[in-house]
Amino acid sequence: MAVSMVGKPLSCDEHTLISSRLEYAYVCVEVDASMSFMHNLNVENYLLDEPFTAEMVYKWKPLRCHNCKVFGHSRLPPPPPKQEQPQNP
Numbered sequence: 590m591a592v593s594m595v596g597k598p599l600s601c602d603e604h605t606l607i608s609s610r611l612e613y614a615y616v617c618v619e620v621d622a623s624m625s626f627m628h629n630l631n632v633e634n635y636l637l638d639e640p641f642t643a644e645m646v647y648k649w650k651p652l653r654c655h656n657c658k659v660f661g662h663s664r665l666p667p668p669p670p671k672q673e674q675p676q677n678p
C-alpha cells in the first residue's frame with residue numbers, strides 16, 4: 590500500500606479495504622514524529638502506464654515538537670526558568 594510511505598497504516602474504512610471507491614483512500618496512519626508530513630505521493634500501479642501523483646490530505650494533525658521529535662506539544666520554546674530570588678542577608 591502506497592500509504593506506507595507516509596507512515597505505519599493502522600486502519601482504514603471499509604471502502605478503502607475492499608477497494609470499492611477509487612477516488613480516494615481513507616486511512617489512519619501512524620507517522621514518525623521526526624519526519625515531516627508528506628503532501629504528495631507518487632503512486633505506481635501496474636494498471637497505469639505512468640505513475641500518478643496522489644495528494645495527501647490530513648484530517649487531523651497532532652501538535653508536534655520539532656525540537657524533541659515527539660507529539661503532544663508544539664515547538665514553542667519553553668518559558669524561561671524563574672529567576673531565583675536573591676536571598677537577603
Ligand SMILES: [Zn+2]
Binds near residue numbers: 655658663
Ligand atoms: Zn519539545
